[in-house]
Amino acid sequence: MSTQQSSTFLSQSRVRHEWYQNESFVIISIFIKNLKKEAVDVYFADRSVSVTVKMPTGSDYSLELDPLAHEVSPKESKFEVLSTKIEIKIKKANIGVRWGVLEGEDALPGSLEKPSEKLSYPSSAKHAKNWDKLEKEISKEQDKPEGEAALNSLFQQLYRDADDDTKKAMLKSYTESNGTCLSTNWSEVNKAKVETKPPEGMIAKKWES
Template sequence: MDDARKGDAALSAGKPEEALEHFTKALSVNSTAVKYYIGRATAYQRTAKYTESLNDADLAVVLARKRGSRELIKDAQFRRAIALFHLAKYADAAFLLRIVRQLDEKDKMLPIWEAKVAKKLEDIAEDDEKRKVTIKETPDVEVPNVSASAAPAKIEEPAPMPQAPTAVVPTPKDKIKTDWYQSQDIVTLNIMAKGVPKDKASVEIEKNAVSISFPVVNSSEYSYSADPLYAPIDPSQSKYRVTPTKIEVTLRKSTPGVKWHKLEGDGPVAASTNENKSSVPYHLLKDNESTPAYPTSSKSGVKNWDKVVVNDLDDQDEIEGDETSHFFKQLYGNATPEQQRAMMKSYSESGGTVLSTDWSNVGNKTVEPSPPEGMEAKKY
């Protein structure tokens, strides 16, 4: 059970390889635990080992039916469907998703995967073999014998009762916002929502897509999907974390150095031959253009950061200030013209308490101050 808990924690932290090790250890002690097989099937999927994932999900279905657990059957069938989708068996995946809908039509990830399968089937001819269902609702697999560790069970001392955390008021569905930024190697996606329950948040990271879903107030569901992404990522090196104020998804670029011009795209983008130039917004490269100068604590006086970004983006000695200042200056330099306008407007109008790159959200209104909890904004 301890290894199973560690496996669940590793999955939540976006560490599927570590989760595989823990679930495998847990199954060596209890080879008929349905949840362990479902957990390992999930970890296999996130490391692109879809055949192994399907094998574990098949076993989980048979064991769950023996237990008569509707919830476990549903979870196991869902994992089978995802594995078959990635193995290009779209008709089989659609067949299992219909079974999942019969068991729980309110499953939060179901609509996303139904849409993905339907999109694949649209491009397949009517007489194609991939349109034929080749599997059974209950797979024909051999159930392992009950195993138990030879060592006596370890009696653990009860853990001290933790202090109850301060309750966080969940963000309403219509107030949830998304934002993203990037570096040479990483794309970071933020879902700005307070009070997301860690055990009920679902994040699926694939090579060309990311899907997020979690319950919100009033028994509703919030779903977000970026499919396809602007460029491929490495799912095994990507991860996510749920904090009291947001879900942060860190996506590792398959090709480092490729600048994403938006989060979603129509297909993969080729790496640029001169990334330093391509990563600078075009309007900063115009000759004789008057660019704004920003405040600085430098003894040498006001510095034109737009000029710094254009002339020498990678010259660390040119960028003064601490690491935080350096980060925000790079973020501004790598932003599109629209994102830069949003950053300047939101930062100045909010008194330095809000920094947004979404012009559609801040362009048509005054950005109100939003100080951290326990502090208040004052006008001077």
């Protein structure tokens, strides 16, 4: 092995490169410090990228990505030489497609597009659920009054829809029984005072100030 081949091999093994992506670009970072732009040559093709670098030590570094996992747009791809690395931005030919791998066959390409908020998500059940509709139904259930608030709401609804005699019966029975009895029968309530009827196991006592 010649001295030139040996130095090239050593530089290749010591150089680290990484990649990540967004919706539009695949970005490759090659970590070599203190390079001049004229020492770097990057060639873009539809399914490949070729990088050649003249190292500060005098050796050569090259990176061949062929074939890339997906087609790219060479004219819209670019690179930049920074103080700590070379940053290569490869423009995706198909915007929004998530690359599973950088090179070779990508068996399961995904999508980086935002999902619709109102989709019926896949379900193993016989009928898929519309989660947006279900969320609204749950919200309605949570907004329903409970306990004393529910009783007051029911009282108001009954009173609003009742005739005059029913309203009088409701007011008289509820007031005279201290809230323990509610009657809608005026002919019965009108005969006498409505007694307080506490819940079973409890005793009604008069308030002493």
